[in-house]
Each structure stands twice: as C-alpha cells, then as structure tokens.
Amino acid sequence: xxxxxxxxxxxxAITANKVRSGLTMLGIVIGIGSVIxxxxxxxxxxxxxxxxxxxxGSNLILVMPxxxxxxxxxxxxxxxxxxxxxxxxxxxxxxxxNGVRAVAPExxxxxxxxxxxxxxxxxxxxxxxxxxSVRNLEIDSGYFFTNEQNRNFSKVAVLGxxxxxxxxxxxxxxxxxxxxxxGILFTVIxxxxxxxxxxxxxxxDRVFIPLSTAQRFLIGNSYLSTINIQVQDxxxxxxxxxxxxxxxxxxxxxxxPALADFSTMNQADIVSTASSVTGTFTILLxxxxxxxxxxxxxxIMNMMLTSVTERTREIGLRKAIGATKSDISKQFxxxxxxxxxxxxxxxxxxxxxxxxxxxxxxxxxxxxSLSSVLLAFGVSAGIGIVFGYYPARRAAKLNPIEALRYx
Numbered sequence: 001x002x003x004x005x006x007x008x009x010x011x012x013a014i015t016a017n018k019v020r021s022g023l024t025m026l027g028i029v030i031g032i033g034s035v036i037x038x039x040x041x042x043x044x045x046x047x048x049x050x051x052x053x054x055x056x057g058s059n060l061i062l063v064m065p066x067x068x069x070x071x072x073x074x075x076x077x078x079x080x081x082x083x084x085x086x087x088x089x090x091x092x093x094x095x096x097x098n099g100v101r102a103v104a105p106e107x108x109x110x111x112x113x114x115x116x117x118x119x120x121x122x123x124x125x126x127x128x129x130x131x132x133s134v135r136n137l138e139i140d141s142g143y144f145f146t147n148e149q150n151r152n153f154s155k156v157a158v159l160g161x162x163x164x165x166x167x168x169x170x171x172x173x174x175x176x177x178x179x180x181x182x183g184i185l186f187t188v189i190x191x192x193x194x195x196x197x198x199x200x201x202x203x204x205d206r207v208f209i210p211l212s213t214a215q216r217f218l219i220g221n222s223y224l225s226t227i228n229i230q231v232q233d234x235x236x237x238x239x240x241x242x243x244x245x246x247x248x249x250x251x252x253x254x255x256x257p258a259l260a261d262f263s264t265m266n267q268a269d270i271v272s273t274a275s276s277v278t279g280t281f282t283i284l285l286x287x288x289x290x291x292x293x294x295x296x297x298x299x300i301m302n303m304m305l306t307s308v309t310e311r312t313r314e315i316g317l318r319k320a321i322g323a324t325k326s327d328i329s330k331q332f333x334x335x336x337x338x339x340x341x342x343x344x345x346x347x348x349x350x351x352x353x354x355x356x357x358x359x360x361x362x363x364x365x366x367x368x369s370l371s372s373v374l375l376a377f378g379v380s381a382g383i384g385i386v387f388g389y390y391p392a393r394r395a396a397k398l399n400p401i402e403a404l405r406y407x
Contacts, residue, residue, distance in 0.1 A: 010335050013307065024303040025343035027296025028383065032347025032376045034289035037354030039372045042282025044355075044365035049274045053267065056203075057135045059101075059234050061241055063093075063227040063248070066263025083223040084261040087211070089248060090227045097229075097243045099236035104131040104228040107214050113207060115167040115179045122163050124181055124207045126214020127228075134230040137203060142175040142190030150210040155217070157181070158190040162205040181207065184217055237266050293379060296343065297387040304336050304391035312398065319400035329396040336388020337381060344380025348373055 014021045065084045090105040107126040112119060129147050131137060137144075145156050159167070159174060168174045174188045186209065194204050215222055231240045241264050248262055249255075308315070315328055355366035 006330060006334055009331055010338050013311075013331075013335050014338060020303060021339065024299050025339055025346070027292070027299040028340050028343025028380060029296075029347045029350055031290070031293035031296040032344050032380055033350030033354060034292050035286055035379070036348060036351025036368060036372050036376055037358070038285035038289040039282055039375075040351065040355035040366040040368045041358060041364070042278060042285045043367040043369055043372070044359070046275060046278035046282065047367055048365040049278055050271055053270050053274060057228065057230060057267065059231040059237060060134070060267040061229040061231060061237065061244065062265050063089075063229065063244060064225070064263055064265070065223075065261060083221065084252065085224040085227055086222060087224065089251060090224065092247060092251065093227065093229060093244055096247060097240055099232050099240045099243075101230045101232045102130045102134050103230070104128055104134040105211060105224045106131070106226040106228060107211065107219050107223070108225045109219065111182045111207075111218065113163065113167065113179055113181055115177065118167050120163060120166040122160075122166075122205050122207060124209060124214065124218065126209050126211040126219070128211050131208070131228070134228045135203070137208075138193035140191045140193040141173075142188070144190055144208070145210050150212050153212050153216055154210055155184065155186045155213055156189045156210065157186040158192060158208040159188055160192050160204040160206040160208075161194040163207055164191050179207075181209070182218055234268075237268060241266055290379075293383065297340075297383040300336055300339055300383065301387040301391060303339075304332060304388055305394070307335070308332065308391050308395045308398075311395075315395055315398050316400045316402070319398070325396040328398075329392040332392035332395045333385070333388050336392070337384035340380045340384035340388075341377075344376055347380070348376050351376070 063085065085105075087105055090103050094100060094103040104127050108123055110121060111124045112121050113124075125131075128150055129144060132139070132144050139158070140161070142158070144158055145154065149156055157179060159179075164172065164174045167179060168177065174191060177188050179186050179188060192203060192206075192208075209218075229240065229244065231237050245257070245260070245264055249257060249260060252261060254260055318328065351372075352368055355368050358364065359366040
C-alpha cells in the first residue's frame with residue numbers, strides 16, 4: 001500500500017463517522033490546549049517577575065539585617081527586624097570597596113498616609129539622593145530631595161504614581177501639596193515616573209522621604225533596613241559582594257561568617273531563585289494539565305479498538321486479497337496519529353486563545369513559546385503512536401478466515 005492509498009483510506013475511515021472522530025479528538029484538543037495555556041501562564045509569570053527584578057536596579061547588591069546571633073547558633077530574623085546596619089556601614093562601603101558606583105542606605109516601614117479627606121496605607125522609604133540612580137528611579141514631575149534637604153531633616157516627600165492617584169486622584173497635580181505621614185506634615189516635591197505592574201520591587205506604590213527625616217521623626221533610631229549597592233559592572237558583582245561581607249564582618253567584630261548579623265544578596269541570585277521557583281510552578285501546571293492528555297489518549301485507544309471490531313470483515317477481506325500484517329498495522333496506526341495530530345493542531349489554537357484570554361481578563365503576562373508548541377506536537381504524535389499501537393497490532397493479528405466469518 002503506497003502513501004497516497006494509505007492517506008486516502010485514513011481520510012475515509014475518519015470521515016465515515018465524523019461525530020465520533022470529533023469527540024475523540026476533543027480530548028486531545030482540551031489536553032493540548034490546557035498544557036499550552038498553563039505553560040504560557042507559568043512562563044509569563046517567570047518573565048514578569050524577572051522583568052520586575054531587573055527594573056529595581058542594574059548590577060545591584062542588597063545588604064540586609066538577616067541573621068541575629070543566638071546562644072544556640074544563628075537565628076533567622078526577618079528583614080528589618082534585626083538592628084545591625086548603620087549609616088556608617090554604608091559610608092565605609094562607598095569609600096573602601098573597589099568597584100562600587102553608588103550606595104543608597106534605606107529604612108522602610110508601612111504608615112498611614114492622609115491628604116485632606118483621602119488616605120492610604122503604603123510603604124514609606126527613607127533614603128538618600130543616590131537612590132534614584134541605584135534603583136533606576138525616574139522623576140516624572142518635580143524633583144527628588146537633595147543631600148542638603150537630607151542633612152536639614154526636611155519634611156519633604158516624593159510620591160509614587162499609585163500613591164499619588166490614591167491620595168489626590170488619577171493624574172492629579174500633587175507637587176506643592178501637603179500630606180501627613182503617621183500624623184506628621186510633609187510637602188510633596190516630586191512624583192516618580194510609573195514603572196507599571198505590581199511585581200517585585202514595585203516603586204509606584206511608595207512614598208520616598210529623606211533618610212534623616214525618617215530616622216528622626218518616624219523610625220526613632222539610626223539603624224537601616226537595607227543598604228543598596230550599585231556595582232560598576234556585572235563582572236565585579238562577586239568580588240564586590242565578597243569585599244562588602246568581609247568589611248562588615250570586621251566592623252561588626254564577627255569572626256565566624258556563619259554568625260553574621262547581616263546577609264547579602266545580588267541581583268543575579270534573586271533572578272536565579274525566582275526563575276527556579278516559577279520554573280517549578282510551570283512544570284507543576286503543565287503536569288496537572290497533562291492528565292487530560294492521558295484521558296484523551298485513552299479515548300483514542302477506545303475508538304480505535306471499536307473501529308477494529310466494526311471493520312473486522314473489511315480487515316479479513318484485505319488480508320484475503322493480499323494485504324500484509326504490516327499494511328493493516330500501518331493503516332490503523334496512521335489513523336490514530338492523524339486523529340491526534342489534528343487534535344494537537346486545534347489544541348494549539350485553543351491554548352493560544354486561552355493564554356490571550358487569561359492575559360486580558362486578569363491583566364497578567366502570558367507567553368506562548370515555540371518550545372511549548374513543538375512539545376504539544378511531539379506529545380500529540382507520541383499519544384497517537386502509543387495509544388494506537390495496540391489496536392493496530394490487534395487488527396494485524398486477526399485471522400482472515402475468522403474475520404470474514406465475523407457478523
């Protein structure tokens with residue numbers, strides 16, 4: 001049997017019972033569509049998180065009070081709860097560590113912000129003028145506070161766009177107006193440019209004030225929540241991180257690094273960790289969705305077995321006029337593969353539609369990659385072979401005489 005005859009017989013067999021063939025393919029369509037849709041959501045989340053992390057700064061190292069020493073060994077204390085980093089630490093890092101471009105010390109905490117009859121609860125960050133360059137923060141209107149205002153404990157504030165919208169209305173002119181942070185009056189001097197999204201390090205829903213002002217009037221102490229370090233180039237990240245660790249260990253009089261009362265993390269570590277988590281999440285989503293593929297494959301096998309039974313006399317007649325076991329086996333195997341191939345094709349379209357719909361309805365990033373499409377085609381072809389093999393073998397093994405007698 002040549003390829004043309006084989007394809008013709010396959011087409012005839014599939015279209016002979018269109019409803020049954022369509023329902024059989026439906027399982028594969030739903031399975032492939034679900035897998036592509038779930039993987040696109042997972043990959044979209046991974047891309048969104050990575051973009052958000054990269055937007056918080058370039059070549060960034062974060063130093064945080066991450067470990068407090070206990071009697072029985074190091075005890076983790078959440079970010080900001082330990083008090084071990086000081087402004088002097090950041091100044092030493094700026095002056096003594098090679099490869100550092102800029103340093104921005106930071107304190108942060110949530111406060112109630114009010115403006116006339118409106119209020120919001122958001123993160124207030126006390127920092128220095130270097131913060132704009134270290135954390136890639138741009139000003140849309142007004143200006144960021146100066147070093148002079150920091151030295152003078154000025155009560156001035158720069159609002160993120162989300163905070164501005166919550167307090168004064170969307171797109172309102174807020175520069176020059178006054179707000180109260182924890183009951184203390186501040187004058188708005190600038191609005192940051194929107195970065196969009198609400199991912200890691202979202203800077204739209206923030207209020208920025210001078211570090212000295214935050215420490216004196218809000219925090220009530222001289223400790224820092226974070227020291228943000230911008231490295232001159234990515235190749236120096238590891239070297240700078242090591243030097244920063246050694247200097248702080250020496251300053252804090254800690255001999256054993258395992259007992260450090262601070263922790264350092266570079267941007268590459270954050271991206272790697274986030275990618276690992278979202279990658280696992282994507283695999284989990286794909287695995288859950290692939291269960292429907294298994295169900296679809298069983299449906300293909302069930303239909304092909306039914307088809308073998310219905311076409312027993314046809315098989316016997318073909319064998320009687322010279323068809324070999326290989327010819328019969330190929331016929332049913334190709335039918336199975338064709339069903340799953342068509343199901344996979346429509347499944348890819350469905351998966352693409354799911355990713356677009358989810359993206360629009362829930363305002364999330366979805367990514368349909370070429371690898372997921374190729375995986376879908378490969379899986380659908382594999383299902384056709386695996387679940388079509390047994391029915392094809394069964395058809396090929398039928399005794400022609402008994403098949404011709406079958407009623």
